[in-house]
Amino acid sequence: MHVLILGGTTEARALATALHPRVRVTSSLAGRVAEPRLPAGEVRVGGFGGVDGLVAWVREHHVDAVIDATHPFAENISFNAARAAATAHVPLLALRRPGWVRVDGDDWHEVASLEEAAGVVGDFGWGHLPGRSPRGRVFLTTGRMGLAAFAECPQWFLVRSVDAPQPPMPARTEVLLDRGPFTLEGESELLSRYGIDVLVTKDSGGAATAPKLRAAREAGVPVVIVRRPAVPEGVAVAGTVGEAVEWVGVVGVVGGF
CATH class of the missing domain: 3.40.50 (Rossmann fold)
Structure with missing residues (x-):
């Protein structure tokens, strides 16, 4: 099974560690940070060239599932991922850490x-x-x-x-x-x-x-x-790395892996 993880967030790195080496993992980093912290598994750096480029990459590399673990404000790549996953007919999950919660005394x-x-x-x-x-x-x-x-x-x-x-x-x-x-x-x-x-x-x-x-x-x-932007409509959402790992397991079983 080949899982493509989009993003270099803390959660993305933790997810790659949790899945690798049981699952083939490729993490895609945007390349905006000069010295990023590299995750476990395979790594690619740079954009895909829009929706069509992402679809082509997913098909060429036989990706079975995509996890959007980008920063909650990386709105463009999240919408591109949603459109690409639908076009390539691969399941997509958005991994989003919970937002901050106001407490007494906050202004x-x-x-x-x-x-x-x-x-x-x-x-x-x-x-x-x-x-x-x-x-x-x-x-x-x-x-x-x-x-x-x-x-x-x-x-x-x-x-x-x-x-x-x-x-x-x-x-x-x-x-x-x-x-x-x-x-x-x-x-x-x-x-x-x-x-x-x-x-x-x-x-x-x-x-x-x-x-x-x-x-x-x-x-x-x-x-x-x-305020953070909304996740694209129709995309499944996980709030923790553990939930994302469980989702990968379900996708793998359904897909026959």
Whole structure:
């Protein structure tokens, strides 16, 4: 049985480890990170060339099932995977870690897009604390690919990403290159050291980057959080690696493997 796993997320790597070597596993990475953490099994890097390219690859390599374990905000590849799986007549599962849940004390402001987030970062009463800039200081943790949405914002931005971002980006930006998992102590110290007024993040879920939310809650820092897009209609969804492994087992039995 040959399973194609799309994505280089923590869950994707854990799933590859759980399946390999009992099942032939190929993990497909987008190639956006210079030094990705490689999963078990076979690995390919780069795009497929759209839906038709993915269909051709699935057929050429005799893929029996596809698991979309991409980042919850990798909307394009998820919809391409849904269309390709339907065309190639192979089963598809979306592996999605649960989103974060608001708790008492959180000051969350949910928005639908990065553009909407950029439009509201100026709504939080900048300069309300001693020593803070009247234009505000924003901790932006939405990844390096979406900085263009904030390019016209006058605030000062601390941008954290694995690899260095490229323009366009806000004029007043400091880049912090780092990779999770992060700790509560480290996130709290960072908010204090940089005098952060507001945190902007996507609802990516997971434990690796969740400490920033608790740090913001304890420091009284508001959070602008971008809601995740929906999984394509009709695609089965698993919330854990264990559920995905069970799904592969069912597909294998049905397929006669």
